Amino acid sequence: MFQKIGIDKSIAFSISGKVVQALGNLLVLYFISRFLTKSEQGFYYTFGSLAAIQIFFELGLNGIITQYVAHEKVHLQWVSQSELSGNEKHLSRLSSLLHFCLKVFGILAVILFLILTVSGYLFFHKYEQPSEVIRWQLPWALLALATSLMLLINPLLAFLEGLGKVKEIARTRFIQTIANITCITLVLVFDGGLFALGVASFVSFLTLLGGISFTDKIELLRFIYASKGHSKVDYWKEIFPFQWKIALSWISGYFIFQLFTPVLFATEGASVAGKMGMTLQALNGISSLSMSWITTKVPLMSSLIAEGNYEKLDDIFNKTLSQLLVVIMGLIVIFIVTVSGFNYYGIQLGQRFLPILPLTLLGLVTIINQYIFSWATYLRCHKQEPFLINSIVGGILCAISTIFLGKNFGLTGIVVGYLGNTCFGFIWGWYVFATKKREWHG
Numbered sequence: 001m002f003q004k005i006g007i008d009k010s011i012a013f014s015i016s017g018k019v020v021q022a023l024g025n026l027l028v029l030y031f032i033s034r035f036l037t038k039s040e041q042g043f044y045y046t047f048g049s050l051a052a053i054q055i056f057f058e059l060g061l062n063g064i065i066t067q068y069v070a071h072e073k074v075h076l077q078w079v080s081q082s083e084l085s086g087n088e089k090h091l092s093r094l095s096s097l098l099h100f101c102l103k104v105f106g107i108l109a110v111i112l113f114l115i116l117t118v119s120g121y122l123f124f125h126k127y128e129q130p131s132e133v134i135r136w137q138l139p140w141a142l143l144a145l146a147t148s149l150m151l152l153i154n155p156l157l158a159f160l161e162g163l164g165k166v167k168e169i170a171r172t173r174f175i176q177t178i179a180n181i182t183c184i185t186l187v188l189v190f191d192g193g194l195f196a197l198g199v200a201s202f203v204s205f206l207t208l209l210g211g212i213s214f215t216d217k218i219e220l221l222r223f224i225y226a227s228k229g230h231s232k233v234d235y236w237k238e239i240f241p242f243q244w245k246i247a248l249s250w251i252s253g254y255f256i257f258q259l260f261t262p263v264l265f266a267t268e269g270a271s272v273a274g275k276m277g278m279t280l281q282a283l284n285g286i287s288s289l290s291m292s293w294i295t296t297k298v299p300l301m302s303s304l305i306a307e308g309n310y311e312k313l314d315d316i317f318n319k320t321l322s323q324l325l326v327v328i329m330g331l332i333v334i335f336i337v338t339v340s341g342f343n344y345y346g347i348q349l350g351q352r353f354l355p356i357l358p359l360t361l362l363g364l365v366t367i368i369n370q371y372i373f374s375w376a377t378y379l380r381c382h383k384q385e386p387f388l389i390n391s392i393v394g395g396i397l398c399a400i401s402t403i404f405l406g407k408n409f410g411l412t413g414i415v416v417g418y419l420g421n422t423c424f425g426f427i428w429g430w431y432v433f434a435t436k437k438r439e440w441h442g
Helices: 009-035 038-058 061-073 088-127 137-162 166-189 195-213 217-225 235-257 260-267 270-290 298-307 310-344 348-352 356-380 388-441
Strands: 076-080 083-086
Touching (some): 009 038, 009 348, 038 260, 038 270, 038 348, 061 088, 088 137, 088 217, 088 260, 137 195, 137 217, 260 270, 260 388, 270 310, 270 348, 270 356, 270 388, 298 310, 310 356, 356 388
16 A cells, blocks of 8 residues: 555655654644634744744755755765864865854844844734733744744754764754654643743754754864864855855745735734634645655656656656645545534634635645645756746745735635635746756757
C-alpha cells in the first residue's frame, strides 16, 4: 500500500519530523479552542501573521549563507571538531561571512524589535473591540522580543549547516520543535493565554542558543571568528546579485500567505480572524506534508537533468505528482469531513474553523497550489528561477484583492479573491512550466 502512494525510505524519513510537528499542532489546536476565547484566538493568529514580517528582514539570506559557507568549506579540512585548517584565503572569507552574520543580523534584530513593538501596538490598539477587554500588550512585547532574537540565532544555525553540521542542527531544531509545542500547551493549560506564543518563541530561542553554547560548536565559531584576514566576501558584489531574486519571492510569499488574518482582524473582528488563522494552519500543515513527495526527489531530478535523461525525469516527476495529489486530496477531504462532523455533533472545536463553504474553497486552493509548487520545484532543479515574475505578480494581486475585497466583502471576498488569483496562477504557471520545459529540453 505504501509503495503505491510512493512512500520510500527518504520520504518516510522526511515526513517523520513533520508528522511529529503536525500531531503537536493538532494538540495545540485543541488547547487553543479549549482555553482561548474566539476573540483571543483571533489575537493569537494575528500575532503570528504580524510577527512574520521578519521575512522582510531575513529576505532569504539564511539559505544563501549556507551555500556560501559550503563553497568556502570545500577548500578547508577538519583538524578537530572545533578547528579548521587549509588555505588562509578561504578561511578568512569564511570568517568574514561569520562577522557579516553577527553584525548585520544584530542590527536587523534591534530594528525588527522596534518595528514589531510599535506597529503591533498601533494595529491592535486601533482595531481591538472596545467591548472586549483583552490584555495583549505584554504578550505582544514578549513575542516581538523573541522573534527578534530568533532572527539573530537563525543565521548562525545556517552557518553551521554550511560547515556540514546538518545532522546536529536538525537534531537541535527537532528538540526546539518539541519544546515549542510543549510550552504553548503548558502556557494555555495554566491560563497563560496570549503569552503562549511569546513564551514558546523565547524558549525556542534558548533551546537553539543552548544547542550552540553548550557544545563544541561555540568553540568552532570562536575559532572561525578570530581567523579573519584580508580576504573577505563582498556582499554587494557576490551575495546581493543572487539574493535579490530570492528576496522578492519571499516578500511576495508574505502577501500571499500572511495578509489574510490581519485584514480580517481589521475588517471582520478578532473572532473571524482566529477562524481563518486556525483553518490556514491546518491546511498549510497538510500542504507541507504532501510536498515531501516532491522535495525528496530534488536530488534525483537534479542528477537526471545533469545527465540529460529527460525521459526518466518526466516519468518520475509525473508519477510523484500523481501520488502527491492522491495524498493531499485524501487528507483535505478527511479534514473537511471531520470539521463538518464536529459542527454536526456540536463539538466546540468545529466552531473554531471557518464555515464549510470558505473552508472547502481554501481546500481547493491548497490542492491547486500543489501543482504550482511542484512545477516550480521541477524547473528550479535546472538551477533557474523562472517563477520569479509569477511570484511578484501573484503577491501584488493577492495583496490588492485581499485588502480591497476584504474591506468591501469581508471573509467571502477574501476567499473568492484568493481562489481567483490561484486559478490565474495555475494557468500562468502551466504556461511557464510547459514553455521552459520545451525550451530547456530541446
